Each structure stands twice: as C-alpha cells, then as structure tokens.
Amino acid sequence: MSRVLVGVKRVIDYAVKIRVKPDKSGVVTEGVKHSMNPFDEIAVEEAVKLKEKKIASEVVAVSVGPTQAQEVLRTALAMGADRGIHIEVTGKEYDLLQPIHVSKILAKLAQDEKVDLVILGKQAIDDDCNQTAQMTAAMLDWPQAVFASKVDKDGDALTVVREVDGGLETIKAKLPAVISADLRLNTPRYATLPNIMKAKKKPIKKVSAKDLGVDTTPRIEIVSVEDPPVRQAGSVLPDVDTLLAKLRDGGHIK
C-alpha cells in the first residue's frame, strides 16, 4: 500500500459551550476556540501508525474550509502527516457546505493522488452528520469500513473491527477502501515542539473546489438554528429514602 489520504476538519473545540446567534442563523464561531475534530485526530494517528509500520509510504492530510483550516493541517503534519492539501471554501458557501460536497472533493483527490486508503473520523462534532466517509466510499465505489475500532492489513484487504449497536462486528474490505474512525481505534499522540517546528516546513498545497471540478451548490437552506429547550431546575434530595419515595410517587418503581 502506498498512500493514505486523511481528512481533517476544523471545528469548535469539544469543551466549548456553544452559543446560538440571536438572529437564529447559526452558532457564534468568531473568537471561539477551534481545534481539530477529535475523530479526525484518531484518523491521523491511525494513518501515521500505518506509516510507522511501513504499511503506508505517504500520509496526505486534507482539509476543506476557510483559511484557518490550515491550522488543523499543520497539526496533522506535526502528528506525522507528510504533506497537506487545503481546499479553501469561505463565508456563506462554507456555512452551507455539506458532507456530499466534501465527499466529492475527497473522492476526486483520492483518485488524483492515487491513494489506496482514505481514513476519516466517523463524525464531526459540530454538524454531527456521520456521512462523509460513507459518501466518499460511494463516490469512489470503494468498500467502506465505518466506525472502526481495529484495523489490520491482511494481504490486499483490511480486516476491520467495527463498533455496532449490539457489540462488535468484523468485516474484510478489499483495498482501496475508506475507513471511518471510532473513538476506540487509538489514542492520538501529542505533537511535540520539534515536530511542530518541522511541520512548518512541510508543504501545504492550496486547491479550489472548482479546480477539482466539484460543484458546491448548496443542497439545503438553513431555516433556523435555535437553543434547545431548557430543563426545569430540579431539587437536591437529602437521602436515599426521599429519593426512593420520589421514584415511587412518580410511578417509576414499585
């Protein structure tokens, strides 16, 4: 196997309590801490591990988004990716960009860059779509191994353990293939200072969606983005007896 393409998305940091804009058009992103989507860190780590095991020869990180997307590409490079590709999409176009557009971009890059494996996170923690890997695989007509918690190379195929509702499932997918990483796939490494410095010298190529021949016409209209309903404040109970009495009164237990 020669080349691995790994997709990374810049999202609001997972620990941030988001705020909905008063005009209901979206959430506030200006001045809010952003970082790499946690599932994508896992995807990068897996790609770098494949390289360390000499299974992959080159790891190419790609991000679709505004100028700041280059920050997450640098992070991927500091973790061990060899080079980056930035597909710049900004403003309103980026607000309405969906997995279908990103998957078309990734599919085109996978072909252009002659990769054998695409690794993505299972979902972005902002839109919570959980679609891009599946759609990229479909665009390429490649097999998909989604929600992966273990990946082993087995000849010209991958044996992948997937996290499914009732437990785990093992499948065998022929290369080339698309994988989406679940939380349990690995523990991503921290980029060390020397590696962060080295990453500054690694190349990032800038390409537009148009260069790739991908149409980014919006498929949706955002009608509104609102706060979820707030729960009524509850009460702190003094002891177990009171709790059990409340649960009995509520008809929850006998």
Add this chain to the structure above:
Amino acid sequence: MFSRCSASLTRSAAQGYRRFQSTLVVAEHNNETLNPITGNAVTAAKKLGGDVTVLVVGTKVGPVSEAAAKLDGVAKVLVAEGDAYKGLLAEAVTPLVLATQNQFKFTHIVAGATAFGKAVLPRIAAKLDVSPISEIIGVKSPDTFVRTVYAGNAIQTIKSKDPVKVLTVRGTNFEPAGSGGSGKVEKAPEGDFASKTTEYVSQELTKSDRPSLTAAKIIISGGRGMKSGDNFKMLYDLADKWGAAVGASRAAVDAGYVPNDLQIGQTGKIVAPELYIAIGISGAIQHLAGMKDSKTIVAINKDPEAPIFQVADYGLVADLFKAVPEINEKC
C-alpha cells in the same frame, strides 16, 4: 390581487405535491425480530404524507416481513432474501435500494439512526447524488426537517433542495407505530447485488437478558466514579430488580469497565427513557447529548458542583458506594 392568486396557486401546488409523497423505510432486523426502531421510522414516514413501503432485506426475512406488514400505516412490504445480504453490508444493500428506487421512484428514503442506518443511508444518498439528513427529530413538511447539531446544544431546521430526501430518524423522537396494519408483501427487485469488495466475517454481540438501551423504560448508567468493572455489579443488580437497562459514560467505557456498546452520548447511543439514573457521571456535554431528553433524570454524585446536577430532576449528593447499596437494600 396577483399576489393572492399566486399564493393560492402555490398552496394548491404544495397540496398536490404532498399527495404524491411516497416513502421507503429500510427495515432493520437480525433475521429473527424486527428492530423496534423500524416502527419509529414508520411513524416519521407517516408524517411525511403519502404511502409507506418497507423494505426487508436479509438472509432470512419471513418472520420479519410479516411483522413489518402489521405495522400501522405500512401499505407494502418489499422483501429481498439471499446470502448476498449476509451481515447487511452497505455495499450489498445499497444497489438493492437503488434498484428499488429506480422502479418505484420514492420521494423519501428513511431508516432508523442506528449503526446500520448510519452506515447504509449516506452511501445510498451519494449514489443518488443527494445530500442525506441525519438523525431528524422532527418533520415540519415533506422537505423541512429538524435535527440537533453541536451535541444537542442547538436545534437546526433545514429545508432540503434535493429531489429525493434520504433521512435517518432518531428513534426516541417518534412514537413506535402501532400494530393494526395489513401491508401487502411483495418481492423486491432482483439482481446480483452481492458485494465483491467487502465480506462479513463475524459478530461479537454483548449478551444480556436486560432490555436494550434504546427500548428500556429505566436506564441506570455508571461513569468514571464507578472505579472498576466489578463495581458495575451493583448497577446490574439494581437493574434486574427494576427491569432496567445499564448504560455508561464514555469515561467508563474507555476505562474498560463495560463494553463500548453501552456508551450513551453524542457518539454513542441516544436514549430518552422514562427514568435515567446517572451514577458517578459528571455530566460532560457529550454525555448530556445522549440522555437529556429523558423524562426524569436522577443524579447520584459526591461532587455537588458536577454539571449533571444542572439537568437532574432529583439529585443526591452522596458517595455512590454507600448510596447504591442502600438503594439496593431498600427497594
């Protein structure tokens, strides 16, 4: 005058449009029983208006297709049976759904937002060149849907511009369909749909006599505060007394106390039982995303500052190793 005229035209056009809705629900099952989420998906499909057809695909579909035909509101059940569908691989189910779509021209294709639905529907949508919509929690009209983003911290209403709407449905937001239906059972289109690139190898399912997390009326969940897998026995004992399911936070899963499929949260299962008891769970944003629609929430935690108390109806600030055995004893 003119504007009134065009408004009424638009309205009648919309009504006409509504009349021609038709929805395909992709059933989920294990060759023996229909996954209850299929019933929730049928309810969502009925809200879209128009006919509801259920597709049952698998290596053995007899009993499941009968159960699907009885779901209230189902007009037709299409069945596809064969070894090609072993493990319900997305690569085999997708061409079957495409062939079915080609023949019947549905306006909507729907499945429950489970590991199966999430794996398969985006692949179908990509092949149809439409943008799928994940985990809807509401249907406003045949093209306008409500879903959550940012771990349930914002509710987004979106209008799809695509000709076919491909949707996954969050089961907890739609009632399960009743059982008064009498759908006709027919054969789905046939063809060589077996995956040539992917092979199902095996499954390792967590065995349990307790109700499944997504169907349980009561869920007792443990977090990092449980300190070990052995300590979960206290929760299992209590669950067995109450007929409850046992869940966990990501911290408890990552620490290896319980298997992954018990994880409740943004990236695990989304549940909304009558009663949710969070034990030794701090209440991180990602966990709350999976349980804050529960009817009654109880939190037992020794840290009075734990964010879980902000969503709990009843909180008990106590050492769980004292409180849980006491509950076990007194109920």
